[in-house]
Amino acid sequence: MQTQLKCTNGSRPRILFAEDSDTVRLVTAALLRRMGCDVDAVEHGEEALEQVRTQTYDLVLLDIEMPVMDGMIAAREIRALGGCAARTPLMALSAYLADWHKGGNWHECFDMALPKPAGRSELQSAIQKILR
Template sequence: MQTQLKCPDGSRPRILFAEDSDTVRLITAALLRRMGCDVDAVEHGEEALDLASRQAYDLVLLDIEMPVMDGMIAAREIRALGGGAARTPLMALSAYLADWHKGGHWHECFDMALPKPAGRSELQLAIQKILR
């Protein structure tokens, strides 16, 4: 039996996930749901920003390279919203994380970063850490 993710208050985590690849978005959203999360999955950063401005989330997962609005810009804009949205933990997902880590820029906007594709256990452990 799979361990279900929970917020500190015992509720199901609400996660906003932005990823431009249809396949990765569908698979990752399904994986998050199997982990016990409520997931809103969108195609790019502009859609993520729109939802983050209207709804509260326990975590926002953002791919870095997306059309329309990339993950870095979306993260900055979510932080700029103020209020609860600005305090929402942000996690970056990137296939180019090794190069990205060298620059250290992800620390400016994100609480955590994971390489893509992230495995189930790696993703679950990272989310558990952020939700504490």
């Protein structure tokens, strides 16, 4: 049996995942659900921002390169909301992180970053760490 992710209070983590690739969005959302998470999946940063304005999440996962509004802009906008939304942990998931790690740009808005594709154990470990 696989270990299920839990928040510190024992509840199922509520995760918002923004990813423009339909395939990656569907596969990753299904993986997160199998890990024990409740997942809302959206196509771009603007949709993520709207969700965060009306819903409470334990974690927001954002791809960096998305149409309409990219992950960096969405992360900045979420932080600018103030209150509970601004304190929500943000994690970047991107194929472009190799370049980002050199410059450290993701540290401006994100609590953590993982390169894509992230394996199940790597993703689960990172989420558990950020939830604690």
